[in-house]
Amino acid sequence: MLQLVADGLVIGSIVSLGAIGLTLTFSILRFANFGHGELLAWGSYLAFSALAVFAALGLTDAAAPHAPVAPFSFGWPLVAALVLAALLTAALALAIDALLFRRLRLQGSITLVIASFGAALAVRNALLFTYGGIPRYYSQELQIAVPFVPRSFLGGMRVTPDQLFVLGLTVVTVVALHWFLTRSTLGRAMRATADNRELARVAGIDPEAMHRAAWMLGAMLAAMAGVFAALTVQLRPTLGLDLLLPLFAAVILGGIGSVWGAVVGGLVVGLAESFAVAWVGAEWRAAAAFVVLTAMLLARPRGLFGERA
Numbered sequence: 001m002l003q004l005v006a007d008g009l010v011i012g013s014i015v016s017l018g019a020i021g022l023t024l025t026f027s028i029l030r031f032a033n034f035g036h037g038e039l040l041a042w043g044s045y046l047a048f049s050a051l052a053v054f055a056a057l058g059l060t061d062a063a064a065p066h067a068p069v070a071p072f073s074f075g076w077p078l079v080a081a082l083v084l085a086a087l088l089t090a091a092l093a094l095a096i097d098a099l100l101f102r103r104l105r106l107q108g109s110i111t112l113v114i115a116s117f118g119a120a121l122a123v124r125n126a127l128l129f130t131y132g133g134i135p136r137y138y139s140q141e142l143q144i145a146v147p148f149v150p151r152s153f154l155g156g157m158r159v160t161p162d163q164l165f166v167l168g169l170t171v172v173t174v175v176a177l178h179w180f181l182t183r184s185t186l187g188r189a190m191r192a193t194a195d196n197r198e199l200a201r202v203a204g205i206d207p208e209a210m211h212r213a214a215w216m217l218g219a220m221l222a223a224m225a226g227v228f229a230a231l232t233v234q235l236r237p238t239l240g241l242d243l244l245l246p247l248f249a250a251v252i253l254g255g256i257g258s259v260w261g262a263v264v265g266g267l268v269v270g271l272a273e274s275f276a277v278a279w280v281g282a283e284w285r286a287a288a289a290f291v292v293l294t295a296m297l298l299a300r301p302r303g304l305f306g307e308r309a
Helices: 002-029 037-054 076-107 109-131 161-183 185-195 197-202 207-232 239-254 261-279 282-299
Strands: 152-155 155-160
Touching: 002 037, 002 155, 002 161, 002 185, 002 207, 037 076, 037 152, 037 207, 037 239, 076 109, 076 207, 076 282, 161 185, 161 207, 161 261, 185 197, 185 207, 185 282, 197 207, 207 239, 207 282, 239 261, 239 282, 261 282
Parallel strands: none
Antiparallel strands: 152 155
C-alpha cells in the first residue's frame, strides 16, 4: 500500500505541474488548450537536445567535474538543460499564440478550442519529424557510468532519489508560484485579469501582457513536467498526448482556475493511476483518470475548490 502511495505521489506531482499551467492559461485566456500536452513533450525533448549539446562539449561524461551528483543519476547538466528547455518552451508557446491564437481571440472560445486541436496535431507531427518516433532516455546523453540503485524507505517502500528530487522540486515550485501569484505585482495583475478582464483594463492592466505572461508561465511549468516525466519514466513523442487526459482530469477535479485545486487534483489522479495499475492492470491505467473525471463531474461539477457561479 505504501509503495502504491509513493508511486502515485510521484506521478501526481508531474501531473500537478502540467495541470497548473493548464488552469492558468484557461483562467486568463478563457479557453481549454488541448495543445498544452504538446508543450510538455517539446519541453522534454528540448532538454534532451540541450543534454546532447552538453555531451558534445564534454560536460556530461561521468569522469568530468559535472559527473552525476550522488545519490542522483544526473548532475548539473540536466538542471541547466531543464532551465534552458523551460525558456525555449515559453518561446514556442509565445510563437504559437502570435501565429494562431491571437488572430482568433475575437472569434470566441469555441474557435480557440478547435484551433488548439489543430495546433496540437501540427506541433506533435513537428516533434515526430524532428526527433523520430523511437523512445529515448536521458541517460543516453548523460553517459552515466555509475550504477544507480533505488533506496528503500518506510518498511521496504522503494523510492529512487530521482523520484524524491522530482517530488521535492515540485513542492518548491508550487510554493514559489503561490508566492508569485499572491505577493508580486505581476502575479496580482494576472489574478485581477483572470477575475475580471474589463475591470483590470480600467485599472491600467494590459490584458495582452497578461496573456503573454500566462503563456510563458504555463509553458515553463509544462516543460518542467515533461522533463520530470521523461526522467522518471521515458522520453517519447506521445508523452503530451498520454498526459493530456490526466491533466484535464486534475484541473476539473480541483476546480477550473484554482492553482491549489490543480495540485490536489493532480495528486488524486496520480494516486488513482497507481492503484489502478495494481488492482486492474497497467492497460487500464489511462482509464483511471477518466473515471475520476466522470465521478467528479457527477458529484461536484465545479470541482473541489471551484468557485460558485
